Amino acid sequence: MATKHTCTIDVRCLKQHTCIACGGQFSYLFARKVVGTADTPQGASVAAEASARQQITSDVDNHPCPTCGVFQPDMIGSRRLSAQRIMWMLSVVAVVVLFILSVSHILQDDVFVPTALVVLGVTGLIQLAIDARRPNRDLDSNRQKAQGLVDRGTLRLDTAGRPPQNFDEPWRPQKSLLPLAALVLFLAALAAIAAPKIMCVAGPSIRCATPASWDPAIPRASTCNSPSAV
Numbered sequence: 001m002a003t004k005h006t007c008t009i010d011v012r013c014l015k016q017h018t019c020i021a022c023g024g025q026f027s028y029l030f031a032r033k034v035v036g037t038a039d040t041p042q043g044a045s046v047a048a049e050a051s052a053r054q055q056i057t058s059d060v061d062n063h064p065c066p067t068c069g070v071f072q073p074d075m076i077g078s079r080r081l082s083a084q085r086i087m088w089m090l091s092v093v094a095v096v097v098l099f100i101l102s103v104s105h106i107l108q109d110d111v112f113v114p115t116a117l118v119v120l121g122v123t124g125l126i127q128l129a130i131d132a133r134r135p136n137r138d139l140d141s142n143r144q145k146a147q148g149l150v151d152r153g154t155l156r157l158d159t160a161g162r163p164p165q166n167f168d169e170p171w172r173p174q175k176s177l178l179p180l181a182a183l184v185l186f187l188a189a190l191a192a193i194a195a196p197k198i199m200c201v202a203g204p205s206i207r208c209a210t211p212a213s214w215d216p217a218i219p220r221a222s223t224c225n226s227p228s229a230v
């Protein structure tokens with residue numbers, strides 16, 4: 001088995017942002033620990049350096065502008081992506097675990113569908129809430145928070161900007177039917193999952209009872225495993 005080499009780099013640099021709203025510049029200490037892994041020490045070093053470059057280029061900390069209090073679009077996007085990625089992974093893991101418990105007959109079949117439905121519904125609503133959150137709703141509060149960070153030395157005001165009279169987030173999605181369409185599809189997916197169960201409960205004429213021979217609790221007659229008298 002080939003030996004794996006790792007290389008760790010402690011990234012520490014000042015990251016500067018130019019505010020999209022007021023034009024002011026501010027910076028903070030950007031610190032990350034990155035690890036590269038490869039079959040050779042040189043390869044691990046190259047991988048770690050590439051990862052460090054990628055982090056410095058695309059990753060950000062979440063700090064409001066000290067001049068106007070606006071969180072920058074890449075900060076909002078990065079935070080929103082992380083939160084939604086976590087929720088998506090949690091929902092997948094939860095449904096897969098429920099499915100495994102169901103096919104293992106640890107969880108009853110009639111428990112699996114409603115439980116998975118609740119999990120998907122709750123995580124879907126949390127996703128919508130994450131998407132609807134507006135970090136720039138209260139700029140005065142953001143500015144006070146930024147001032148506190150400046151006082152503690154976490155944030156540095158390099159060049160003061162000129163706060164706009166009326167701030168309107170230019171990166172907010174324009175009004176369209178896409179969010180409504182996404183909500184309709186989400187509800188339709190939940191309805192599709194729940195439909196068989198609802199039909200069983202609501203429609204007495206529909207026969208949904210599981211045949212006794214399918215119930216794992218009732219042993220099926222089998223000629224293969226039965227000891228036969230010779």
Ligand SMILES: [Zn+2]
Nearest residue numbers: 019022065068
């Ligand atoms: Zn600003």
